[in-house]
Amino acid sequence: MTHKFIEPKAPPISDRSVVGWMRNNLFDSPLNTALTIIIAYVLLQFIPLVLDWALFSATWVADSDACKAGSGACWGLINAKWRFILFGTYTYDEHWRPFVGMLILLGACVGSTIPVFWKPMRLLLLWVVSSVLLGIIMWGGIFGLSYVENTLWGGLPLTLIIAVYGTLFAFPIGILLALGRMSNLPAIKSFCIFFIELIRGVPLISVLFMSSFLLPLFLPDGVNIDKLLRAQVGITLFTAAYLAEVFRGGLQAIPNGQFEAANSLGLTYWQSMRMIILPQALRLVIPPTVNSFISMFKDTSLVVIIGLMDLLGTVKSVIKDPEWRIFYAEGYVFAAAIFFFFCYSMARYSAYLEVELRKGEGH
Amino acid sequence: MKVLKTLAVASALTATAMVGAVSADTVDDVKKKGFVQCGVNGGNLTGFSSVNDKGVWEGIDVDVCRAVAAAVFGDASKVKYTPLTAQQRFTALQSGEIDILSRNTTWTLSRDTKLGLNFVGVNFYDGQGFMIKKALGVKSAKELDGATVCVEPGTTTELNLADYFRANKMAFKPVVIENMNEVVAAYLAGRCDVYTTDASGLASQRMTSVPNPDDHIILPEIISKEPLGPVVRHGDDKWMDIARWSMTAMVEAEEKGITSKNVDAMLKSNDPGIKRLLGVTAGLGEALGLDEKWAYNIIKQVGNYGESYEMHIKAKLGLDRGVNDLWTRGGLMYANPAR
Numbered sequence: 001m002t003h004k005f006i007e008p009k010a011p012p013i014s015d016r017s018v019v020g021w022m023r024n025n026l027f028d029s030p031l032n033t034a035l036t037i038i039i040a041y042v043l044l045q046f047i048p049l050v051l052d053w054a055l056f057s058a059t060w061v062a063d064s065d066a067c068k069a070g071s072g073a074c075w076g077l078i079n080a081k082w083r084f085i086l087f088g089t090y091t092y093d094e095h096w097r098p099f100v101g102m103l104i105l106l107g108a109c110v111g112s113t114i115p116v117f118w119k120p121m122r123l124l125l126l127w128v129v130s131s132v133l134l135g136i137i138m139w140g141g142i143f144g145l146s147y148v149e150n151t152l153w154g155g156l157p158l159t160l161i162i163a164v165y166g167t168l169f170a171f172p173i174g175i176l177l178a179l180g181r182m183s184n185l186p187a188i189k190s191f192c193i194f195f196i197e198l199i200r201g202v203p204l205i206s207v208l209f210m211s212s213f214l215l216p217l218f219l220p221d222g223v224n225i226d227k228l229l230r231a232q233v234g235i236t237l238f239t240a241a242y243l244a245e246v247f248r249g250g251l252q253a254i255p256n257g258q259f260e261a262a263n264s265l266g267l268t269y270w271q272s273m274r275m276i277i278l279p280q281a282l283r284l285v286i287p288p289t290v291n292s293f294i295s296m297f298k299d300t301s302l303v304v305i306i307g308l309m310d311l312l313g314t315v316k317s318v319i320k321d322p323e324w325r326i327f328y329a330e331g332y333v334f335a336a337a338i339f340f341f342f343c344y345s346m347a348r349y350s351a352y353l354e355v356e357l358r359k360g361e362g363h
Numbered sequence: 364m365k366v367l368k369t370l371a372v373a374s375a376l377t378a379t380a381m382v383g384a385v386s387a388d389t390v391d392d393v394k395k396k397g398f399v400q401c402g403v404n405g406g407n408l409t410g411f412s413s414v415n416d417k418g419v420w421e422g423i424d425v426d427v428c429r430a431v432a433a434a435v436f437g438d439a440s441k442v443k444y445t446p447l448t449a450q451q452r453f454t455a456l457q458s459g460e461i462d463i464l465s466r467n468t469t470w471t472l473s474r475d476t477k478l479g480l481n482f483v484g485v486n487f488y489d490g491q492g493f494m495i496k497k498a499l500g501v502k503s504a505k506e507l508d509g510a511t512v513c514v515e516p517g518t519t520t521e522l523n524l525a526d527y528f529r530a531n532k533m534a535f536k537p538v539v540i541e542n543m544n545e546v547v548a549a550y551l552a553g554r555c556d557v558y559t560t561d562a563s564g565l566a567s568q569r570m571t572s573v574p575n576p577d578d579h580i581i582l583p584e585i586i587s588k589e590p591l592g593p594v595v596r597h598g599d600d601k602w603m604d605i606a607r608w609s610m611t612a613m614v615e616a617e618e619k620g621i622t623s624k625n626v627d628a629m630l631k632s633n634d635p636g637i638k639r640l641l642g643v644t645a646g647l648g649e650a651l652g653l654d655e656k657w658a659y660n661i662i663k664q665v666g667n668y669g670e671s672y673e674m675h676i677k678a679k680l681g682l683d684r685g686v687n688d689l690w691t692r693g694g695l696m697y698a699n700p701a702r
Contacts, residue, residue, distance in 0.1 A: 081416060084416050089418040092417040154418075212451070217454070217457065217458050306451075307446045307447060307451070316406075316407075317405075317414060320408070321413070322409050322570070322572070325543075325544060326571070
């Protein structure tokens, strides 16, 4: 037995300086050192080329001859065509309307991410009000706004409308399908299984294709279902089927004790689902849910198949202009940047949401 | 038995629905709804149908629809456009989603018969050709034995290429690339000796995508016939007449020297043919079930065929009239007499 105090030691070296971080993370073994050096070399070769192409040698004026004379990227393409790329065939003099519409839609989305709005009635109110405003501004026909039919809508607002309303409707349908699939009622259960498997068994592109080519042949003459509606319904049902399986995964991860506890409290099926099971199950599956939404956001570009001009459609259209077509790479880079912005925002929000919801767990 | 009965009723209904769509009276339909629903190329084919920076459709295919609208309503702007892909186009017409298809469609026997469609006429004569680097010294397609050929996969382009080489007992190596921009890039990078597509496409590519147009030549041989024209449904003769004579009126106007600028002055002309066409002497409009001003409105608002060609094909693609010139100047454009 020792009677002496242990001498206090210096605190462990916590080197938070840049050099220290590099020593710990980039050069901590011969293999890592070698990899670091190789990657740094490749980046050093590559980055100046990209920067030179995208910035220093780029041409910004909207003149294709100036672009052909220059050696770098031709952002003049975007400069000349941005209004068509963003708003498509929407009446030219009224382009402020889809712009405002887009702000309303994005505002509603951002609003829904703030915990203050996380009450069913508040959310419902938020979306009803903003949807009505969106409809008024996009369609017009009242308050002195001229009527613009939705076959003329295009570009980014169209992409956002399809994606946002697809998300909005697919979520509840997906929950119902997941619950239905796990239900004890045979009719509901088999319907849900049939629906989910049918939709998952065919590619989205063929669903859109059928809805736009085969459906009209079987409809009586003169009955024509709106194209935008067809696309919206197709994409919503598609996403719902995939989400249903994600949610089912969440439901199956809930221990049986939770169901039994809910039953022993005398809660009805819907009460126990709403108050006990779903809040836990949905929280578990945030990453795959957002995954589905991101993939759906990108799938919206398939609506080009049925003649809707979404963001990618307008870009593809612009780069077929003979005057500009050799600068197609710039068009795609522009579209990719916009898609990346939205998809990355969704991914970051999902990460925030996971942390935020875990705070309440208390352990 | 009951199942069979249900099936029979269902299929009968389906059949009627399909026949119903096909035999509907398009003229009345169009007049009732107040606009012509026109199927165009959704792929932005400059010169034929494309959307300009202001979101407005233009091109010679678009002008056909505008002419029909001018004839029916006296207003060329009463057209709504449905952008279509190559696969979509015929179904869209059969199902009644559009009233007329004006989407650079080649008139062939099987399309005219099997699909339940009628071709109205030809508004552009195209054909498949070859572009090659001048430095190779090739003067004729007959010298292409053993060449590597860049081609876009498609229904007829690839087929015509194979047919032509087989018929001339020559060998070739195809380089098949889906995207137009990439095919041209591959050709310019030297991945193939020759690039083949429709002559109108070759000319516009040479003018706009090739750094030194003078280093490339288009060989004289045209290896296929691609008469492009608008299409309507079978069994809808009144509508077909209107579409056909709207197109004819544009060519006829060019033959007679009537343009959108001088059409008002031409109303005072003494030429009986012009008087009939412009409705000064009544009769033609009534025969078509239209206003007597039908052709006047087409020429005033859309222009004659030559004006349409100059504005869209010549100005945008740099393509000369060639076979699309009037017959009096050695081309194929010939207006059947409007009398």
